[in-house]
Structure formats: C-alpha cells, structure tokens
Amino acid sequence: MNYNQKAFIIGMIGDFLLQVIVHFHPKGDFAGLKSYFKIHGRFESLLIAGGMMYFFGILFDLLKQPKIFLNLSIYAAIIDVLFRHFRLFPSLDGYYNALTYLESIIWAIIPANLPLFFKF
Numbered sequence: 001m002n003y004n005q006k007a008f009i010i011g012m013i014g015d016f017l018l019q020v021i022v023h024f025h026p027k028g029d030f031a032g033l034k035s036y037f038k039i040h041g042r043f044e045s046l047l048i049a050g051g052m053m054y055f056f057g058i059l060f061d062l063l064k065q066p067k068i069f070l071n072l073s074i075y076a077a078i079i080d081v082l083f084r085h086f087r088l089f090p091s092l093d094g095y096y097n098a099l100t101y102l103e104s105i106i107w108a109i110i111p112a113n114l115p116l117f118f119k120f
Helices: 005-024 034-042 042-063 069-086 088-097 101-116
Strands: none
Touching: 005 034, 005 042, 005 101, 034 042, 034 088, 042 069, 042 101, 069 088, 088 101
C-alpha cells in the first residue's frame, strides 16, 4: 500500500476518533470541531478527511520530493497556514479559532507523517 492510500485510511480513522472525542468531551466540543461535524455529518466528514489526506499526498507527489518527516512536516505546515489564512474550508473556522497557529500546525504535521510509520 502506498503513502497516499495509507493517508486516506489514516485520515478516515483520525476523523472517526475526533468524532468520538467531540461526542464524549465534557464541554460537548473539542478544538472547535462540533460545528464542523454538525455541518458535514459523520459519514461525509470521514470522506472529507480521507480525501483531503489522499489529495494532499498527490499534491506532494507533484513536488517530486522524498516523503520524509522533515519534508512532509514543512508541507503540512504550509498547507495548514494557507487553509487558515484564506479560509479555504469555512466550516473549519471553529477549529482555527480554538487553536493557535502553532497548535493547528502541530495537528497538521501529525497525520501527514503517520503513513510513514504504518506498514499495512
């Protein structure tokens, strides 16, 4: 299984886990994601997360750079800042309002690199 296929699966699993966390969070929300899940629904958000991870992998392929931790981390940070700054996904406004730039960048770097560590 290649990086992009693993990224798709990891994106869906990560989204599912976030849905569970938001549902059981004591304040009824986690990182401003309650409104995101309300807008997109459970299944649609799974497909969005997996699809975005897959799409970002394809975009990275166009850069023709090796998929190593440093390269993927820089790429994820840039994508996150662009998404925040240009509001490319307005339904994520709650998320970006709840987190600082550094926090959202860290949360972008983690899933971008997870496919490197899984051998399925």
